[in-house]
Amino acid sequence: MSEQHTIEEFLDGLASQSPTPGGGSVAALMGALGAALVSMVCNLTRGKEKYANAEIEMTAVLTLAEATRADAMQLLTADIAVFEQVMGAYGLPRESDGDKNVRRVAIQSALKAATEVPLACARCCARVIDLSERAASAGNLNVISDAGVAVMAAFAGLKSAALNVYTNVRLITDAEFARQASHEIDALVVDAETKAPRIYALVKSKL
Amino acid sequence: MSEQHTIEEFLDGLASQSPTPGGGSVAALMGALGAALVSMVCNLTRGKEKYANAEIEMTAVLTLAEATRADAMQLLTADIAVFEQVMGAYGLPRESDGDKNVRRVAIQSALKAATEVPLACARCCARVIDLSERAASAGNLNVISDAGVAVMAAFAGLKSAALNVYTNVRLITDAEFARQASHEIDALVVDAETKAPRIYALVKSKL
Numbered sequence: 001m002s003e004q005h006t007i008e009e010f011l012d013g014l015a016s017q018s019p020t021p022g023g024g025s026v027a028a029l030m031g032a033l034g035a036a037l038v039s040m041v042c043n044l045t046r047g048k049e050k051y052a053n054a055e056i057e058m059t060a061v062l063t064l065a066e067a068t069r070a071d072a073m074q075l076l077t078a079d080i081a082v083f084e085q086v087m088g089a090y091g092l093p094r095e096s097d098g099d100k101n102v103r104r105v106a107i108q109s110a111l112k113a114a115t116e117v118p119l120a121c122a123r124c125c126a127r128v129i130d131l132s133e134r135a136a137s138a139g140n141l142n143v144i145s146d147a148g149v150a151v152m153a154a155f156a157g158l159k160s161a162a163l164n165v166y167t168n169v170r171l172i173t174d175a176e177f178a179r180q181a182s183h184e185i186d187a188l189v190v191d192a193e194t195k196a197p198r199i200y201a202l203v204k205s206k207l
Numbered sequence: 208m209s210e211q212h213t214i215e216e217f218l219d220g221l222a223s224q225s226p227t228p229g230g231g232s233v234a235a236l237m238g239a240l241g242a243a244l245v246s247m248v249c250n251l252t253r254g255k256e257k258y259a260n261a262e263i264e265m266t267a268v269l270t271l272a273e274a275t276r277a278d279a280m281q282l283l284t285a286d287i288a289v290f291e292q293v294m295g296a297y298g299l300p301r302e303s304d305g306d307k308n309v310r311r312v313a314i315q316s317a318l319k320a321a322t323e324v325p326l327a328c329a330r331c332c333a334r335v336i337d338l339s340e341r342a343a344s345a346g347n348l349n350v351i352s353d354a355g356v357a358v359m360a361a362f363a364g365l366k367s368a369a370l371n372v373y374t375n376v377r378l379i380t381d382a383e384f385a386r387q388a389s390h391e392i393d394a395l396v397v398d399a400e401t402k403a404p405r406i407y408a409l410v411k412s413k414l
Contacts, residue, residue: 003215010214011239011276015246022247023356026240030360032218033233039222040229069218145374149230149367153237156363159407160356167352167414200366207374 003073024079024164028072028121030157034128035069037150041139054138061134068127075121082117085110111168115181118164122188128154133199148203155196162189231286231371235279235328237364241335242276244357248346261345268341275334282328289324292317318375322388325371329395335361336399340406355410362403369396
């Protein structure tokens, strides 16, 4: 499943009995949707005489939004890969003590990867939230509602990615890794919960 | 732009200088993503001995989620059509008084359609929020986080659709239509703002 699939194929794949793609991929997709909407606001602001003062700002935001969109799309496929890595590790043989040891190490390694991917997704979505604020502040008023949709999509992506971090971090035996991951995701969630409603309200006030 | 386009094409179309697809289509897509994730939870719960008690409930939720997903995808394309209807109406000639009258009527008719589509989208997302609660309550614990992603996606879709209702309703001269649309969207938003955090917390408590 990748960005080359149709929307219908992606939705059918989600709804199906197959565990991938799942919520982790949707989290990344929502980040990408938010980033693309930020880009749209920039593209419909740049080059307009009325918004000449915003030209440099919108160009900078556009560059960052497009880079973030590319990151988010990479995480969509990475989420499927790490999920399969976890499933593969749990499926390893556990006959001998040697088997069990190999399996335990493989599971822990896979769980770390399956924590790092949603954490990276949450960071991506946090960047989109910040970019949506810049788009909402300086963007063309005719498309300002799209900055509001961007912030909601990225907020949903961040809170969705957080669920996968919470799930995997509990199974990780490396206490320091688990502590750092928990600490970071909690900070990202608290930050987003403060910013998202504020940015949405800013957009609403400009409609 | 439709469900037959690839994800990449849809995102590129969003990010581009073209005003469609835009936030209204993303709102509908987020409703569809939420509905598809509810279906996934149902599909990975049904037929499992451990969840035999949830079989009837999950079958009912699946049927409703799939119907809601189809509705949301129809609204994705409808959003583009009504946006173009509004643009077309504003583009009508306004030389004579007759022209102006025709144009005024066409604009008002288009604005009503461009209010009804996001209102229908918000209703769709509200249904997904309710279905995600049923999935979170009775679904397979191994995929319960997907019910949490579903509720966040649908919540973002609803709040996004609301922005388009707010925008268009202000331009509508039929005061009774505007009053009813405002009243309904406000009720949907208040309801969603109560339910979504509660359902997300339920999911988090079950991880």
